[in-house]
Amino acid sequence: MIDAVGEDRTGWSGAALSARLLQVLLAKQELDAEVLRLTGQWDAAAAWAEDGALSASSWLAHRTATTKADASVLVRTARLVHGNERTAKALAAGDISPAHVEVAARAARHVEDLYADHEDTIIDAAQAVSPEDFKVVVNHWRTIAESLIDHEPPDRRFDRRHFHLSPVLDKMARIDGYIDAEAGARLVATLDAMEPPDPTDGPEPPRTLAQRRADALVRLAMGERPATPTAMDVIVDLDTLTGRLPADLTTARCEIVGFGPIDRDTAVRLACDAAVGRVIMRGTSEVLDVGRRTRIPTPAQRRALNARDRTCVEPGCDVPADWCDAHHRIPWIDSGPTDLDHLELRCRRHHIKEHQRRRAPPQQRAA
Ligand SMILES: [Zn+2]
Ligand SMILES: [Zn+2]
Structure with a gap:
């Protein structure tokens, strides 16, 4: 370990300061890795109980200069290292940093068993990317893990949607809400199409993005529409789409372009059907399916479908055809054909419900 404490660094060049900083941070990283290993052992032995503490994190918060939140993060991360051999080895070898493990431990909360099952794939990915990029990678793993164990059915998340608008003092109103990712992506794309950035050399200073979206929302409410319909593209890799864990998590993707995961x-x-372009990828470069080719009904098919079903087919629902998706009764991923006998109209809400109903664990489906 280098001794940089109290070192007189007056007159050091920038390069020398940078080099020393890197050295000290590396030493700190090694020490942090050791703290994780030791905390894991100490926790597994329940050594904290010998001092009358109720939990490992309360012992840490009382005996050390650690906040309760930081103590919980340390214990959670240390448990992941202690309980997973490959993670511990990669950390010891310096192949991954304590920051990687902390990110992994956060993502593995409540799905620790699946972490153990997928540990090799996760650590392979961690070794290949920075802790910042690993956040995206491991969150992608988490969404797959959740769909494998049915951690939180997406319709429960969908049920949490809400939109509050409340008058506040000073003649303003406050908006606050929560909508699903697809609705969010559509809304933002529409608002941004209606209010593109202002010229920087106009008579007035350009509005902020948030101001433009606020203006567009009001115009939308007054019945205006964007000049051209907004497009939405989804990128998803084939493994994720079919419910398998991608072998290389760093190339796995499941997102709405320009919006997020x-x-x-x-x-x-x-991918079943909606007014979206779809690009399904294998690896980073091989495009398997660029949407709108065979899975979206032709305009003639869609007219016939609208005439036949007229509204959403869910009993009691009368959302008109124009606002419905064409749902494939047999998932197209299982080679369900795009013909009238196999399509039906479903409004967005009942399209979500129907997919939820027929959703079987992917392992079962593959068998
Ligand atoms: Zn569908
Ligand atoms: Zn409906």
């Missing part, structure tokens, strides 16, 4: 079930439903 979505869960696997949303990708499956969007």
Whole structure:
């Protein structure tokens, strides 16, 4: 370990300061890794109980200069290292950093068993990317893990949607809400199409993005529409789409382009049918399916479908055809054909419900 404490660094060049900082941070990283290993052992032996503490994190919060939140993170991360051999080995070898393990431990909360099952794939990915990029990778793993164990059915998340608008003092109103990712992506794309950025050399200073979206929302409420319909593209890799863990997590993707990650079930439903372009990838470069080719009904098929079903087919629902998706009764991923006998109209809400109903654990489906 280098001794940099109290070192006189007056007159050091920038390069020398950078080099020393890197050295000290590396030493700290090694020490942090040791703290994780030791905390894991100490916790597994329940050594904290010998001092009358109720939990490992309360012992840490009382005996050390650690906040309760940081103590919980340390214990959670240390448990992941202690309980998973490959993780411990990669950390000891310096192949992954304590920051990687902390990110992994956060993502593995409540799905620790699946972490153990998928540990090799996760650690392979961790070794290949920075802790920052690993956040995205491991969150993608988490959405797949959730769909494998049915951790939180997406329709329960969908049920949490809400929109509050409350008058506040000073003649303003406050908006607050929660909508699903697809709705969010559509809304943002529509708002941004209606209010593109202002010129920087106009008579007035350009509005902020948030101001433009606020203006567009009001115009939308007054009945205006964007000049051109907004397009939405989904990128998802074939493994994720079919419910398998991608062998290389760093190339796995499941997202709405320009918006962000979505869960696997949303990708499956969007790929079933919706006014979205779809690009399904294998690896980073091989494009398997560029949407709109065979899975979207032709305009003639869609007219016939609208005439036959007229509204959403869910009993009691009368959402008109124009607002419905064409749902494949046999999932197209299982080679369900795009013909009238195998299509039906479903409004967005009942399209979500129907996919939820027929959703079987992917392992079962593959058998
Ligand atoms: Zn569908
Ligand atoms: Zn409906």
